[in-house]
Amino acid sequence: MRRFKENGGKVRKAKITNLNQVAQDCDLIVTCCSLGARELLQDKEIGPTRGQVIRVIAPWVKHFYFYKPKSGMADYSYILPGTSEIVVGGTAQKGDWRTTIDDQDSTKIWETACQVMPVLSKAKKVREWAGLRPSRDNVRLEKEIIQVGDKKMKVVHNYGFGGSGITIHWGCALETAKMVLELLGCQASSVNSRL
Numbered sequence: 801m802r803r804f805k806e807n808g809g810k811v812r813k814a815k816i817t818n819l820n821q822v823a824q825d826c827d828l829i830v831t832c833c834s835l836g837a838r839e840l841l842q843d844k845e846i847g848p849t850r851g852q853v854i855r856v857i858a859p860w861v862k863h864f865y866f867y868k869p870k871s872g873m874a875d876y877s878y879i880l881p882g883t884s885e886i887v888v889g890g891t892a893q894k895g896d897w898r899t900t901i902d903d904q905d906s907t908k909i910w911e912t913a914c915q916v917m918p919v920l921s922k923a924k925k926v927r928e929w930a931g932l933r934p935s936r937d938n939v940r941l942e943k944e945i946i947q948v949g950d951k952k953m954k955v956v957h958n959y960g961f962g963g964s965g966i967t968i969h970w971g972c973a974l975e976t977a978k979m980v981l982e983l984l985g986c987q988a989s990s991v992n993s994r995l
Contacts, residue, residue: 816840817839817840818840819840819946819948819953819955820948820949823948823949823951823953824949824951827954827984828953828954828955828956828980828983828984829953829954829955829956830955830956830957830958830976830980831955831956831957831958831959832958832959833959834846834934834959835847835848835932835934837934837940837957837959837960841957843936843940845936845937845938845940845960846934846935846936846940846959846960847894847895847935847936848894848895848896848897848932848933848934848935849892849893849894849895849896849932849933849935849962849963850891850892850893850896850897850898850899850930850931850932850933851889851890851891851892851893851930851931851932851933851963852889852890852891852901852902852905852906852909852928852929852930853887853888853889853890853909853928853929853930854887854888854889854906854909854910854913854925854927854928854929855885855886855887855888855925855926855927855928855929856885856886856888856920856923856924856925856926857884857885857886857923857924857926858881858886858919858920858922858923860919861879861881861886861917861920862881863881864878864879864880864881865878865879865880865916865917866878867912867916876889876890876891876892877889877890877909877912877913877916878890879913879916879917879920885926886920886923888909888910888913888920889909890909891905891909891930892933892963894935897932898930899930899931899932900930901928901929901930902930905930906928933961933962933963933965934959934960934961934962935960935961935962935963936959936960936962938960939959939960939961939964939968939972940957940958940959940960941957941958941972941975941976942956942957942979943955943956943957943979943982943983944957954983954984956976956979956980956983958972958973958975958976
């Protein structure tokens with residue numbers, strides 16, 4: 801963001817419900833609108849995948865664990881060490897819009913993690929969290945020209961990562977930047993040198 805602003809970029813915060821609201825003020829639109837794509841872009845392929853996790857203090861955990869739970873346990877399971885807290889998860893409930901903590905999910909997540917790593921039962925729980933992952937069958941990472949009002953608008957789409965955003969966001973951001981520069985008429989060599 802700092803580099804964007806240093807190069808003359810301006811940031812304006814607003815709720816956009818229609819691309820017409822911004823089309824006259826710009827030459828190109830990048831859509832990173834997450835679940836908002838359902839309304840803004842009429843994308844019916846995007847929907848929520850509810851994820852619930854537990855954060856604990858367990859400084860002895862130094863490795864990442866991904867494991868297939870036993871029948872009846874959490875949807876998919878992992879133990880992820882961080883700098884100060886460990887994330888224990890979780891759920892992947894497609895089509896579920898709830899962002900509240902589900903006590904049954906909490907129990908399943910915790911019991912599964914403690915089966916894999918019994919010493920976690922001594923960890924101090926810090927908080928629980930539930931949120932929505934914007935999911936599509938295929939990530940929408942593409943460029944197109946669309947009619948917005950009376951203007952042909954250059955658009956680059958970059959959304960729909962589901963639970964994979966943490967692993968693929970950097971590559972998708974680079975690809976988005978390349979598409980933006982291509983749509984603005986930059987040479988291929990210029991595209992690579994700018995990234």
